[in-house]
Amino acid sequence: MPPRLAPLVHEGLIDAVLRQLMSGKEATVYVVRSGDEVRCAKVYKDANKRNFRQAALYQEGRRTKNTRQARAMAKGTRYGRQAQEEAWQSVEVDTLFRLAAAGVRVPKPHAFSHGVVLMELVTDADGNAAPRLNDLALTEGVALAHHATLIREIVRMLCAGIIHGDLSEYNVLVDRAGPVIIDLPQAVNAAGNNNAAAMLQRDVANVTAYFSRFAPALATTEYGPEIWSLYERGALGVDSPLTGRIAADTRTADVAAVLREITDVEAEHAARLRYQAEMAQH
Numbered sequence: 001m002p003p004r005l006a007p008l009v010h011e012g013l014i015d016a017v018l019r020q021l022m023s024g025k026e027a028t029v030y031v032v033r034s035g036d037e038v039r040c041a042k043v044y045k046d047a048n049k050r051n052f053r054q055a056a057l058y059q060e061g062r063r064t065k066n067t068r069q070a071r072a073m074a075k076g077t078r079y080g081r082q083a084q085e086e087a088w089q090s091v092e093v094d095t096l097f098r099l100a101a102a103g104v105r106v107p108k109p110h111a112f113s114h115g116v117v118l119m120e121l122v123t124d125a126d127g128n129a130a131p132r133l134n135d136l137a138l139t140e141g142v143a144l145a146h147h148a149t150l151i152r153e154i155v156r157m158l159c160a161g162i163i164h165g166d167l168s169e170y171n172v173l174v175d176r177a178g179p180v181i182i183d184l185p186q187a188v189n190a191a192g193n194n195n196a197a198a199m200l201q202r203d204v205a206n207v208t209a210y211f212s213r214f215a216p217a218l219a220t221t222e223y224g225p226e227i228w229s230l231y232e233r234g235a236l237g238v239d240s241p242l243t244g245r246i247a248a249d250t251r252t253a254d255v256a257a258v259l260r261e262i263t264d265v266e267a268e269h270a271a272r273l274r275y276q277a278e279m280a281q282h
Contacts, residue, residue, distance in 0.1 A: 002030065004043045007114045014041060014118070021129055026185060031121060031129070039110060040129075042117040044089045044185070092185040093117045095162060102160035103238075104153055105180045125176040133179065133210070134169040143214035149178050150207050151223050154200070156238050157181075158231055163188040163196055167203035169210040190231070197228050222246045 001009070001017060008014040014032045021029040027044045093112035096119065100106055108120035122130040138146070150172065157164065164171075164187060171183035190196045201224030212219040221244035229246060230236035 002028075002043060004114065004116060005030065005032070005041060008041065008116055008118065011113065013111055013113060017041075024183075026183065032118075034110070034118070038121050039118055040107070040121045042092075042119065044115050044117075089115050089117075089185065091187060092183075093119075095184045095187040099157060099160060099162060099181075099184075102156060104156050104160065105149075105178070106184070107180065107182060122173045122175050122180050122182075124174075130173040130175045130180065132170060133172040133174055136174060138211075138214045140215045143211045144218070146174070146179050147207065147211040147215065147218055150181075151204065151227075151242065152238075153179065153181060154204060154207075155227055155236065155240065155242070158190055158200065158227065159236060159238050161190050163190050163193075163200045164203050165199045168206040172207070197232075200228055200231075201225060 005014060005017055009017075014034055016033040018031040018033060018038070021031050021040060023029070027042045030041045030043065032039055032041045090112060093109050096106050096109035096117070100108055107122055109117065110120070111118040124130045133146070154164070154167070164181065164184065166183065166186050167181070171181070173180045173182055188196055188199055190200070193199070204224035204227065208218050208221060208223065223242060223244050226242060226244065226246045227236065230240055
């Protein structure tokens with residue numbers, strides 16, 4: 001019995017631990033039995049044992065309603081570090097519930113307790129644990145279909161205000177109906193993170209680069225910039241038509257206007273310095 005799962009067994013959330021499914025940079029996942037259902041339990045690794053870089057980029061824009069916790073987290077106290085770790089872990093289950101409600105293909109969440117997320121075990125057509133996208137050999141047709149599905153899922157996530165932030169072929173499972181997005185503790189609030197545009201476009205670029213190995217025509221598409229452009233203009237919907245192309249900005253730069261602006265700023269600065277010098281003389 002893994003020690004971190006013992007409290008869930010004691011509370012009746014898990015009846016038996018069947019086997020370890022996988023171990024990654026963030027967590028170890030176990031196959032468990034809860035009543036009549038087989039589920040998976042994601043056990044987060046301690047912060048000092050994780051290998052997720054640049055966590056601060058992903059935490060920007062996240063808020064806590066507990067002011068004491070917020071102050072402690074800002075000061076980096078022991079209590080603050082513990083609170084920040086708990087907040088980091090709870091993001092995934094909160095995001096899973098939010099995305100599932102929005103119709104995004106993610107594992108169905110069941111509970112979060114003692115740093116463990118209990119959720120649906122995604123399976124293939126034979127009832128076995130679904131493979132990761134990276135483990136599959138794809139035909140061009142299947143690659144195009146899965147890519148189209150994931151692009152639409154990324155759009156649906158963005159419409160729900162969420163960006164995965166670390167999407168690649170390693171955190172997409174493929175069940176009998178197609179791709180399922182997993183691993184969301186670093187999920188980003190699209191409206192509250194200054195890095196949101198870059199992360200969204202990186203997610204799209206990652207999955208597109210992978211599928212272009214099997215469908216080379218995808219390599220020249222520009223879905224990331226197109227999706228973000230629509231989102232910025234408030235024109236993105238879950239069914240928005242996408243072309244994979246974005247029109248280049250052909251407007252001519254107004255250099256004269258820029259120079260006038262620079263001159264005006266310089267004049268204001270000079271006037272301010274003269275005023276300060278005059279006041280100093282009095």
